[in-house]
Amino acid sequence: MPLIKHGDQPVWKKRQPLQQYAHWAGWMLGGMLFVWCWALISENTIWEFLYDADEQAASLIGRMIPPDWSITGSLMLPLWDTINIATVGTVMGIIIAFPLAFLAARNTTPHPALRAVALAIIVSSRSINALIWAMLLVTIVGPGSFAGMLAIALRSIGFVGKLLYEAIEEIHPTPVEALSATGAGRGQVLAWAVWPQIMPAFAGICVYRWDINIREATTLGLVGAGGIGLQMNASINNLAWGEVATVFVLIFATVVVSEWVSAKVRRAML
Amino acid sequence: MSRTLPDSGVDAQRLALLKDGVWKPLPLIRDARWRWALNASVLLYIVLAWLSVDVNWARVAQGMDRGLAFMASFLQPDFVSRSGEIFAGLKESLTMTLAATVIGVLLAIPVGLGAARNISPLPVYFVCRTIIALSRTFQEIIIAILFVAMFGFGPLAGVVTLAFATIGFMAKLLAEDIEDTQREPLEAIRATGASWLQWVNFAVQPQVMPRLIGLSLYRLDINFRESAVIGIVGAGGIGATLNTSINRYDYDTSAAILLLIIVIVMTSEYLSGYVRKWTQ
Numbered sequence: 001m002p003l004i005k006h007g008d009q010p011v012w013k014k015r016q017p018l019q020q021y022a023h024w025a026g027w028m029l030g031g032m033l034f035v036w037c038w039a040l041i042s043e044n045t046i047w048e049f050l051y052d053a054d055e056q057a058a059s060l061i062g063r064m065i066p067p068d069w070s071i072t073g074s075l076m077l078p079l080w081d082t083i084n085i086a087t088v089g090t091v092m093g094i095i096i097a098f099p100l101a102f103l104a105a106r107n108t109t110p111h112p113a114l115r116a117v118a119l120a121i122i123v124s125s126r127s128i129n130a131l132i133w134a135m136l137l138v139t140i141v142g143p144g145s146f147a148g149m150l151a152i153a154l155r156s157i158g159f160v161g162k163l164l165y166e167a168i169e170e171i172h173p174t175p176v177e178a179l180s181a182t183g184a185g186r187g188q189v190l191a192w193a194v195w196p197q198i199m200p201a202f203a204g205i206c207v208y209r210w211d212i213n214i215r216e217a218t219t220l221g222l223v224g225a226g227g228i229g230l231q232m233n234a235s236i237n238n239l240a241w242g243e244v245a246t247v248f249v250l251i252f253a254t255v256v257v258s259e260w261v262s263a264k265v266r267r268a269m270l
Numbered sequence: 271m272s273r274t275l276p277d278s279g280v281d282a283q284r285l286a287l288l289k290d291g292v293w294k295p296l297p298l299i300r301d302a303r304w305r306w307a308l309n310a311s312v313l314l315y316i317v318l319a320w321l322s323v324d325v326n327w328a329r330v331a332q333g334m335d336r337g338l339a340f341m342a343s344f345l346q347p348d349f350v351s352r353s354g355e356i357f358a359g360l361k362e363s364l365t366m367t368l369a370a371t372v373i374g375v376l377l378a379i380p381v382g383l384g385a386a387r388n389i390s391p392l393p394v395y396f397v398c399r400t401i402i403a404l405s406r407t408f409q410e411i412i413i414a415i416l417f418v419a420m421f422g423f424g425p426l427a428g429v430v431t432l433a434f435a436t437i438g439f440m441a442k443l444l445a446e447d448i449e450d451t452q453r454e455p456l457e458a459i460r461a462t463g464a465s466w467l468q469w470v471n472f473a474v475q476p477q478v479m480p481r482l483i484g485l486s487l488y489r490l491d492i493n494f495r496e497s498a499v500i501g502i503v504g505a506g507g508i509g510a511t512l513n514t515s516i517n518r519y520d521y522d523t524s525a526a527i528l529l530l531i532i533v534i535v536m537t538s539e540y541l542s543g544y545v546r547k548w549t550q
Contacts, residue, residue: 034372037365041425044362044506049422056420084319127535128528129499131411132509135516136524140337142329149323219409223502236415252407 060241067249068242075231075250081145082227082254085220086213089152094206097157101164107176108168108194122165126158130216134225145226152213152220159209167201168194203269211262218251340521347529348522352515356527359508360534362425363497366507370429370497371490374436379482381437382444383470388456389448398441405438414500425506432493432500439492443485444478451477480549487542491535498531 002016015023102108104118134151141147175193184192221229228247235243284294299305349356384390384398413434417427451474459473501509508527515523 034369037369040361040365041369041429045424045426046422049424050426053420060416060419081322084322087315088319088323123536124532127495127532129495131499131502132512132528135502135513136340139516139519140333140340142326142333144326145323146325146330215409219411222411248408248412251412255407 063241064245064248066242067245068240069246071231071243071246072250075228075247078221078226078228078231079250079254082217082229083214085145085148085152085225085227086210086217089149089217090156090206090210090213092149092153093156093209094160096153097160097164100157100161101168102190104161104165105168107171107173108190118161118165122158122161124158125154126162128155130155130213131219131223134220135223138224143224143226148217148220148225148227151225152217155216156209156213159212160205163205164198164202167198167205171197200269204266207262207265207269211258214258215255218254336519336521340525343521343525344529346522347526348520349526349530352511352520352523352526355511355514356508356523356530359501359511359527360530363494363501363507363509364534366425366428366432366497367490367494370432371436371486371493373429374433374489374493375440375482375486377433378437378440378444381441382448383474385441385445386448388451388453389470389474398445402438402442402445405434406442410435410496411500411503414503414505418504423504423506428497428500428505428507431505432496435496436489436493439489440485444482447478447481448474480546483549484542484546487538487545491538491542494538495531495535 002013003010004013004017005011013020100118100121103110103114104122106115109115109118130151133154134147137147137150137154141150171194175197176189179189179193217227217229218232219229221227221231222233224230228250232244232247235241235247284296287294297305299308381398381401384394385402387395390398410431414427414431417430417434421427421430455477456469456473459469464472497507498509498512501507501511502513504510508531512524512527515521515527
C-alpha cells in the first residue's frame with residue numbers, strides 16, 4: 001500500500017496513482033460497453049408496448065387466478081410422460097456418457113486423439129440447450145415423447161460426461177498403482193481401483209442431472225417434443241391463462257418433489 | 271467378526287466361496303430382499319415407461335434422411351447466405367447477455383446479502399429467500415413467456431427474463447458463500463465500531479469477491495446459452511433465427527448457427543477459466 005503525501009499529511013491509499021487511473025479507466029470502459037448494449041436493446045424495443053405493461057401484468061395475473069382446476073385430471077397423463085421423458089432420457093444419456101468420460105479423462109484415456117474427440121463431443125452437447133436439440137429432433141423423428149427423450153439424452157451426455165471425467169481425473173493414484181503392481185489388466189484396474197473411487201460422485205451426478213432434466217422436460221412440449229409442455233403451449237395459444245396457471249402449479253409441485261427425491265438420494269449415497 | 275442375523279447368511283456364502291478361491295465384492299445393498307425389490311421395480315418401470323411412449327417407426331425411418339442431411343450439414347455449414355440475420359441475431363444475443371448479467375448481478379448482491387443468515391435479520395432473510403425460490407423454480411423459457419406477454423416481443427423481454435433468472439442463481443450462491451466466511455474478520459471489523467455498510471464492505475466483501483467474479487462469469491456463460499433458447503418464444507436473440515432456419519429445414523444455416531454458439535461458449539469458458547485463475 002503506497003503512502004501519498006497531501007501537503008504535510010501522509011495518506012494511505014490502496015493503489016499507486018497510475019494503477020488507480022487504470023482501474024477507473026477499466027470501470028469506465030465496462031460502463032460504456034454496458035450503455036452501448038443497452039442502447040442497442042432499446043433501439044430494438046417497441047417502447048409503446050411498455051406504457052401499459054402494468055395493466056397487462058395485472059390482467060395476466062387476474063386471468064391466472066384462480067387456476068382452472070377442471071383440467072387437472074387430463075394433465076396427469078402428460079405429467080407421467082414428462083417424468084418418463086426425463087428418466088429414460090437421463091438413462092440413455094448416462095449410458096453414452098459413461099464410456100465417453102473414461103475416454104476424456106487424462107489418466108484413463110487410451111490415446112490423446114481419442115481424448116480430443118471425446119472432449120469435443122462433450123463440449124458440443126453441453127453448449128446446446130435441450131430445447132434446441134428437441135427442435136431439431138422433432139423435425140427428424142417427428143413430434144412426441146421419443147424426440148423429447150433423445151433431446152434430454154443428448155443434452156445430458158455433455159453434463160454427465162464433463163462432471164464424471166473431472167471426477168476420474170481427481171482420483172487417488174495409489175490404488176491404481178497398487179493394483180497395477182499386482183499384475184492386474186486395464187479392465188481390472190478400472191473396475192477395482194477407479195470405479196469404487198468415482199461411484200459416489202457418479203451416483204450424485206446422475207441424480208442431479210435427473211433433477212435438472214425433470215425441469216427441462218416440462219418445457220420441451222413448447223416445440224412439440226411431448227410431455228406437459230404440449231398442454232401448456234396449447235393453453236398459451238388459446239390465451240387460456242387459467243389453464244396455464246394450473247400447469248404452472250403442477251410443474252412447481254413436480255419440481256419440488258424431484259428436488260426432494262434427489263436431495264434424499266444424494267444424502268443416502270454420499 | 272460376529273454379525274447380526276440378516277447379514278450372516280451373505281457372509282457365510284462369501285466365506286465358503288473364498289475357501290474355493292473365488293472372491294466376490296460385497297453387494298451394494300446388504301439385504302437380498304431389498305436388492306430384488308429394487309431390480310423388480312426398475313424392470314416394472316422400464317416396461318411401463320416403454321408402454322407410454324409410442325414411437326412411430328415409419329415416421330422415424332422417413333425422418334432418417336433429414337437426420338443424415340442434418341449431420342452432413344455440419345460438414346458444410348452455410349455461414350454466408352443468411353449472414354445478415356445470423357450476425358444481427360448474435361449481436362442481439364450478446365448484448366442481451368451482457369446487459370442482463372450486469373443488471374442481474376447488481377440486483378443479486380443486495381438479495382444475496384439479505385439471504386445470508388449471519389449478517390441479516392430474520393424478516394429480511396425470509397423475504398430474500400422467497401425471491402430466490404421464486405426465481406429458481408421456473409425455467410427461463412417459462413419466465414420468458416410471461417415477460418413477452420407483458421412487455422411485447424423483443425430483446426427487452428429477454429433481458430428482463432435473464433436478469434430475473436440471474437438474481438436467483440447469483441443470490442443463492444452468494445448467500446451460501448457469505449454464510450461460509452470466516453468469523454474472525456467480521457468480529458474484528460465490528461469491534462472497531464464500523465457501521466453496517468463499512469462492515470460489509472471491509473469484512474465480507476474481500477472474502478467473497480473472487481468467488482463473486484467467478485460466478486458472474488459463469489452466469490454470463492449460462493445467460494448466453496439461454497439467450498439462444500428464449501428467442502423461440504419471441505424474446506429476441508439468435509434463438510429466433512435458429513428456430514426459423516430449423517422450421518425451414520435450412521439445416522446448413524442451422525449448423526452454422528449451432529457451430530457459432532459452440533465456439534462462443536467454448537471461448538467464454540476458456541476466458542473465464544483464465545480470469546478465475548487471475549482473481550484467486
